[in-house]
Amino acid sequence: MAVAQRSGRSRYRLLLLILTAATLLTLDFRGFGPLDTAQSRVRDVLEPVVSAVDVVLGPVAEVWTVMFTYNDLRSENERLRDEVDRLASADIRGAAEQDALERLLDATGVTFVEGVERLTATVLRDSVGNFDDDVMSIDVGHRDGVAPGMAVVTSAGFVGRVETVDAALSTVTAVSDPSLVVGVRLLDTGDVGLGHGMAGDPTQFVVDAGLRWPETGDLSELPAVGSPVVTAAGSRYPADIPVGRVASVEPSEAGLAQLVTVDLAADVQDLGYVTVLLLTPSDEAPVGPDSPFPEPSP
């Protein structure tokens, strides 16, 4: 009898805990402000301790990293030497192209994220969990003017968006995260669509919504492989930030839409520094009746 009562009570407790978790999940999905604030405060309180432990244990972890990545580092070093040689010859060509770009900008009045205040940040930590490969921590927070949703870039292009902001620390969701939807424009065709990262491959991005497959079957209407892809005006982020280059174009399963695979311009795996564009983002999702982005194709 007593055992049955105990079992009943513990089941009741289990149910209560699961309901609490479900309530928290619901509140979090609805963007319940106090919940975010509470989480932010907890992280702020613990951050000095985490930083101190990081300083103490960092060298030990470095030893582990060096032990197990020595061969990778050596081959990376050789590859970078080749790259430096190649870039030396490309330098002159680059200067000419830069000159052409500047003249083009003068002519069209297009600005490449100009007039937006920027903030350089150091990447403190990569992911802490096993399912957070696309999340990194940076050493700037709301004390520095950072807000959730701001775009994060490097000189190579779009890196991701600021997700959570604490006092002196923020987390950034990288563009390689399949959950991060970005409105993009394909410069070759001028089409705009919605894309996201590809699970398991942090170097690629797929645009799978908003781009119709040519009804006439004329493949010349498709974007050329290697053509640039940038953030679209009307997306949550400033327009014309380089995202990458088209790697392949295929029809979707139903054959009505394009699936454009893009090689990401920025390497989001091993970042030391990033730049946060201090432009307050739009809260609205980049899909809807007033949006420049059509609804996803069936």
Add this chain to the structure above:
Amino acid sequence: MTASQPVQNVLRRRRLLAGGSVAMIVLRLIIVYLFALLLQLTFFSQVRVAGVAPELPALVAILAGLFAGPRQGSVIAFCAGLMWDVYLSTPLGLAAASFVVVAYTLGGITEDLFHDTRLQTLLLVFVGTAAMVTVYALLGEVVGQRGLIDDRLPRVVLIASGWNALLSLVAAPAVRWAVGSGPARSRTRRREPPASPLKVR
């Protein structure tokens, strides 16, 4: 002075003692859990095998389920999961829910069946971690998180479980100490004592 007063005094003293020990258990659990969390956030964000780190918060939750039983273990697991959720990019409550379910189940099915041995704890931690990571990924997909279930999942499950099983050799005595469960005790001794025949009027 009535006849029942000494009995009431004894009971009051017992309650106070019990309250004190609960506070100590909570304090010890906080110390052990914070240590695990700090290691996870710092050291194990770099030290990984094939890109996979151990799941120390899950390890504490599993060991709490094993050593404290399903009732207390599930509450400890919930708190451990909730604190871990604060640092994860997934929604708050996801890790808490998966930790509770697995800690409760493990605590329940092992409560009266076995005697504690190191090998048994190691195996249970391996199975528990595999279950927790899988439940976390499944729940995450159910609530709309992308990229949790893919080709990488079996690797993460196996390596994280291996890590946790190995680390349980160190963590098990710490969690035992925290929940106040002696190392030589059998699980059958962990049962709650029968209700006291003393009644307060």
